[in-house]
Amino acid sequence: xxxxxxxxxxxxxxxxxxxxxxxxxxxxxxxxxxxxxxxxxxxxxxxxxxxxxxxxxxxxxxxxxxxxxxxxxxxxxxxxxxxxxxxxxxxxxxxxxxxxxxxxxxxxxxxxxxxxxxxxxxxxxxxxxxxxxxxxxxxxxxxxxxxxxxxxxxxxxxxxxxxxxxxxxxxxxxxxxxxxxxxxxxxxxxxxxxxxxxxxxxxxxxxxxxxxxxxxxxxxxxxxxxxxxxxxxxxxxxxxxxxxxxxxxxxxxxxxxxxxxxxxxxxxxxxxxxxxxxxxxxxxxxxxxxxxxxxxxxxxxxxxxxxxxxxxxxxxxxxxxxxxxxxxxxxxxxxxxxxxxxxxxxxxxxxxxxxxxxxxxxxxxxxxxxxxxxxxxxxxxxxxxxxxxxxxxxxxxxxxxxxxxxx
Numbered sequence: 001x002x003x004x005x006x007x008x009x010x011x012x013x014x015x016x017x018x019x020x021x022x023x024x025x026x027x028x029x030x031x032x033x034x035x036x037x038x039x040x041x042x043x044x045x046x047x048x049x050x051x052x053x054x055x056x057x058x059x060x061x062x063x064x065x066x067x068x069x070x071x072x073x074x075x076x077x078x079x080x081x082x083x084x085x086x087x088x089x090x091x092x093x094x095x096x097x098x099x100x101x102x103x104x105x106x107x108x109x110x111x112x113x114x115x116x117x118x119x120x121x122x123x124x125x126x127x128x129x130x131x132x133x134x135x136x137x138x139x140x141x142x143x144x145x146x147x148x149x150x151x152x153x154x155x156x157x158x159x160x161x162x163x164x165x166x167x168x169x170x171x172x173x174x175x176x177x178x179x180x181x182x183x184x185x186x187x188x189x190x191x192x193x194x195x196x197x198x199x200x201x202x203x204x205x206x207x208x209x210x211x212x213x214x215x216x217x218x219x220x221x222x223x224x225x226x227x228x229x230x231x232x233x234x235x236x237x238x239x240x241x242x243x244x245x246x247x248x249x250x251x252x253x254x255x256x257x258x259x260x261x262x263x264x265x266x267x268x269x270x271x272x273x274x275x276x277x278x279x280x281x282x283x284x285x286x287x288x289x290x291x292x293x294x295x296x297x298x299x300x301x302x303x304x305x306x307x308x309x310x311x312x313x314x315x316x317x318x319x320x321x322x323x324x325x326x327x328x329x330x331x332x333x334x335x336x337x338x339x340x341x342x343x344x345x346x347x348x349x350x351x352x353x354x355x356x357x358x359x360x361x362x363x364x365x366x367x368x369x370x371x372x373x374x375x376x377x378x379x380x381x382x383x384x385x386x387x388x389x390x391x392x393x394x395x396x397x398x399x400x401x402x403x404x405x406x407x
Contacts, residue, residue, distance in 0.1 A: 070108030189218030303335035337366035
């Protein structure tokens with residue numbers, strides 16, 4: 001029996017090769033008839049299906065068992081992303097690689113790009129994006145497990161702060177349209193987490209907290225401790241954004257201790273980064289330095305932490321340390337916002353007002369592009385502190401912008 005799936009297969013076969021006119025001519029039908037078949041206005045007969053597959057010299061295997069095998073493989077591969085078992089993902093993919101290549105001429109052809117997107121999640125975002133775009137034509141025949149995997153992979157590929165509207169359309173629209181009944185619990189847990197992140201990016205922290213709580217419950221049900229900790233850290237980020245610093249601090253400290261117990265270095269680093277920043281804001285420089293050290297020990301990739309450290313040394317009058325530190329950091333810093341922040345601190349030490357103004361403006365522009373309001377706040381506070389005993393007039397000029405920012 002020829003189904004809608006076989007129609008999609010035919011369309012997929014020739015979308016990147018012959019145009020419709022050429023294909024119609026080769027298989028002995030008129031162009032308008034082929035247009036109507038592909039548009040669903042005429043039935044695709046076995047005879048025409050056979051002529052098209054013969055023309056492309058392919059043999060189509062319509063066994064349901066092959067689709068079921070590929071479907072289960074897709075779910076298992078994705079589950080290893082959720083459990084951070086990259087070695088198992090790679091091993092499973094390698095064992096099935098030759099079979100995956102053969103899926104292209106079976107009912108499982110609709111899963112090939114989704115499987116590759118899962119496999120390439122940690123590699124080239126452009127490649128994954130193209131693979132996901134290729135999947136769009138198959139959403140009508142995907143079940144809800146596959147639809148939500150597709151949505152979650154977009155969240156892995158696109159930075160939520162930079163692509164909030166796009167992810168909102170893909171993920172939230174699908175969440176409203178499709179049911180979660182029968183969807184695997186690990187997929188549901190990850191979906192709730194990604195929805196929470198989208199609301200967080202929209203600065204709707206209370207809705208974000210609602211979905212993070214749903215995600216935590218789902219991850220706890222499947223005993224995924226590391227993901228549970230990850231979502232709890234994200235909850236603390238919401239408290240931080242709501243300026244409930246005591247609640248954020250308590251949660252970060254709990255999750256740092258929990259992560260340390262199980263050796264989750266990535267989570268330890270995330271907590272340490274956030275605690276270093278929080279204590280920096282509070283001018284608790286001793287604890288800030290303590291967690292800067294912990295962040296670095298656990299492999300932080302957040303460059304801003306370097307300028308926190310340099311500024312603390314400047315504030316505690318450890319000028320010998322900070323001069324050496326700044327030279328080394330400036331020479332090796334690739335992140336432009338951190339580089340400008342470091343050069344701003346260097347300008348404080350050299351008491352060079354002209355450079356202070358230049359690097360203040362540069363750093364603020366950088367952080368605006370990154371939508372990093374708290375870093376902008378810190379830059380203003382550092383500059384206001386610098387001018388405290390130097391220029392009351394300059395403080396008077398800067399204060400309105402600073403007050404507008406922190407309200």
